[in-house]
Amino acid sequence: MKKLLILTLITMSVNAVVAQNVMSPELLWKLGRISPLGISKDEKNIIYKVSTPSVEENKSNSKYYSVPVNGGNAVEISDYKSLLADKNVSPDGKFTVYNEEVKIDKVHGKDFYPNLDKSNAQIYNGLDYRHWDTWNEGKFNHVFYKSNDEKSVGIDIMKGENFDSPQKPFGGDEDYIWSPDSKSILYVCKKKAGTAYAISTNTDIYEYHIETGITENRTEGNLGYDTAPTFSPTGNLTWLQMKRDGYEADKNDILVSFKGTTINLTANWDGSVESFIWSKDGKKVYFQAPVDGTIQLFVVDFPGLTKKMPQVVQVTNGDFDVSGLVGIVGDKFFVTRSDMNHAAELYSYDLKKKVWNQLSNVNTATYSTLALSKTERRYVTTTDGKKMLVWVILPPNFDASKKYPTLLYCQGGPQSPLTQFYSFRWNFQLMAANGYIVVAPNRRGMQGHGVEWNEQISKDWGGQVMKDYLSAIDDVAKESYVDKARLGCVGASYGGYSAFYLAGIHNNRFKTFIAHDGVFNTQSMFGTTEEVFFNNWDFGGAYWEKDNKAAQKTYTEFNPASHVDKWNAPILIIQGGIDFRVPIGQSQEAFQAAQLRGIKSRFLYFPEENHWVLKPQNAQVWQKEFYNWLKETL
Numbered sequence: 001m002k003k004l005l006i007l008t009l010i011t012m013s014v015n016a017v018v019a020q021n022v023m024s025p026e027l028l029w030k031l032g033r034i035s036p037l038g039i040s041k042d043e044k045n046i047i048y049k050v051s052t053p054s055v056e057e058n059k060s061n062s063k064y065y066s067v068p069v070n071g072g073n074a075v076e077i078s079d080y081k082s083l084l085a086d087k088n089v090s091p092d093g094k095f096t097v098y099n100e101e102v103k104i105d106k107v108h109g110k111d112f113y114p115n116l117d118k119s120n121a122q123i124y125n126g127l128d129y130r131h132w133d134t135w136n137e138g139k140f141n142h143v144f145y146k147s148n149d150e151k152s153v154g155i156d157i158m159k160g161e162n163f164d165s166p167q168k169p170f171g172g173d174e175d176y177i178w179s180p181d182s183k184s185i186l187y188v189c190k191k192k193a194g195t196a197y198a199i200s201t202n203t204d205i206y207e208y209h210i211e212t213g214i215t216e217n218r219t220e221g222n223l224g225y226d227t228a229p230t231f232s233p234t235g236n237l238t239w240l241q242m243k244r245d246g247y248e249a250d251k252n253d254i255l256v257s258f259k260g261t262t263i264n265l266t267a268n269w270d271g272s273v274e275s276f277i278w279s280k281d282g283k284k285v286y287f288q289a290p291v292d293g294t295i296q297l298f299v300v301d302f303p304g305l306t307k308k309m310p311q312v313v314q315v316t317n318g319d320f321d322v323s324g325l326v327g328i329v330g331d332k333f334f335v336t337r338s339d340m341n342h343a344a345e346l347y348s349y350d351l352k353k354k355v356w357n358q359l360s361n362v363n364t365a366t367y368s369t370l371a372l373s374k375t376e377r378r379y380v381t382t383t384d385g386k387k388m389l390v391w392v393i394l395p396p397n398f399d400a401s402k403k404y405p406t407l408l409y410c411q412g413g414p415q416s417p418l419t420q421f422y423s424f425r426w427n428f429q430l431m432a433a434n435g436y437i438v439v440a441p442n443r444r445g446m447q448g449h450g451v452e453w454n455e456q457i458s459k460d461w462g463g464q465v466m467k468d469y470l471s472a473i474d475d476v477a478k479e480s481y482v483d484k485a486r487l488g489c490v491g492a493s494y495g496g497y498s499a500f501y502l503a504g505i506h507n508n509r510f511k512t513f514i515a516h517d518g519v520f521n522t523q524s525m526f527g528t529t530e531e532v533f534f535n536n537w538d539f540g541g542a543y544w545e546k547d548n549k550a551a552q553k554t555y556t557e558f559n560p561a562s563h564v565d566k567w568n569a570p571i572l573i574i575q576g577g578i579d580f581r582v583p584i585g586q587s588q589e590a591f592q593a594a595q596l597r598g599i600k601s602r603f604l605y606f607p608e609e610n611h612w613v614l615k616p617q618n619a620q621v622w623q624k625e626f627y628n629w630l631k632e633t634l
Helices: 002-019 364-368 428-433 453-455 463-476 494-503 522-528 532-539 547-557 560-566 584-596 616-631
Strands: 033-039 046-055 059-068 075-077 093-101 137-146 176-178 183-189 204-209 215-217 226-231 237-241 253-256 261-264 275-278 285-293 295-302 313-315 321-328 332-339 340-350 356-359 374-382 387-394 404-410 436-440 484-492 512-516 571-576 599-605
Touching: 033 183, 033 332, 033 340, 046 616, 075 522, 093 176, 137 183, 176 226, 176 463, 183 226, 183 560, 204 226, 204 374, 226 275, 253 285, 275 321, 275 532, 285 321, 321 340, 387 428, 387 463, 404 463, 404 494, 428 436, 436 463, 463 494, 484 494, 484 616, 494 512, 494 571, 512 616, 522 532, 522 547, 522 560, 522 584, 532 547, 560 584, 571 616, 584 599
Parallel strands: 295 321, 404 436, 404 484, 484 512, 512 571, 571 599
Antiparallel strands: 033 046, 046 059, 059 075, 093 137, 176 183, 183 204, 204 215, 226 237, 237 253, 253 261, 275 285, 285 295, 295 313, 321 332, 332 340, 340 356, 374 387, 387 436
């Protein structure tokens, strides 16, 4: 009995020690990352992929699994494709649609001068000469189809066109679909080239008729984004639409083409849709969208030709993100779900019983050994009298009687929601595990708080949003457990701009700054970024438009470079070498200014990374330098 008691006590002691482990950079990059592939053809299983980074190999390795729709043990599989319906095969089974890259334009010196085949010159007559992290070599994604017999040859339905479908840089086969009668192919394309391409967001949905070879524009009247084409179970073309050309963060609505009429299902709803799925009976559309610092599932009825506009209803609620839609079987809706302490896993949600069921357990065992951070909602009154949600993330085993260094986290975008996301770089769980309180405000320019709130950041980058940041950190800093002498400010992209800008106006609030791929000089940013439409809209115009008051404010008062003379705190500056969205010159200018002003500063440069850090070993360097800098300066 005594031995049993001793053994029990030892076991309890070991378990207690294990449970006090916290997240580390090394552990973060051992977590599996789930990607749902779909519901099996017999609707009995969910098929998904798990990618696991290997720091030693500096790459990710993938495995495929099947898990029953009603829950149970996941089984590793090899031939996953045979279990899933292939959307690229026509409904009648006769054809397959696919995409290939095709050389269209002359770009290289040897294209123009074949005898100079060792030349590596590149010649351009318009913008779009580079995009995201890739130079334009005159090659374009084209949609093809072929008959499903062994001797068939693919037919390029975009032959000779210097346009892309799927869209670059992130489009895939979701950009093209078959019509229900197998007689046509619909695809997303921005049929503009060169400078016209760089200043516009006007993608349209085109329909290519196989029998005639004729292509028609199904969304010609709309000047903004038209994306995500699909057909309802009853054969109605449905897609996502933004109205205004050049505005990439416009309200995204669900449109349905029905009996010669276009119906906007979400026109009267004050939000923006991310993705959608039809119910099997064609009577409802389910979609995911940001709301109040989370991403949730919503539903809207399809009204047909009745004049009464449908009402949007929120289906799920909680401090988590419905991070991806998989599909519906019976009353169960399948999604991925995440929160600030947990990477995405597969879940089912019973639409009638309102009950969640976790189906995958890719990282459950790992998280069970960790002491988790605590996430709190806080509502702060802004300087213009609005209520702003601020996420406050507290360290594991938080003790309110102690004082903690605190980080103001500045979200990128700038019009991206700050929700219960789980990042493998800007990971709040890891920041809290290192002993920092994280203050993450849903400042102006974030979706999920109404269209007006989202739009208030455009042409006002250094205005109310900066007051929102300071309102958030000042409010949380009133707490006794916040060490007011140890406040830091960190962020990437627009968050990097925020760090650069706040460094010049913070009035001694912050002891250190970290800016990753941030905009430092709005004028040179306008002159070197690749998607010019973004800066045209958010900056208000070009720097040479001297009579444009909104634009001139962006290039003077709201330009971080204009406030470097007031920098007085250390700053770590991080940059990817093939980031063409916020090019390397931004960070070079900032680092040079800091060094010449005698500000303690460091330049962390990743030659082969773009706007993100994707390689496992580079990601580890990023994490180590991030926390080393905070230890040095905070």
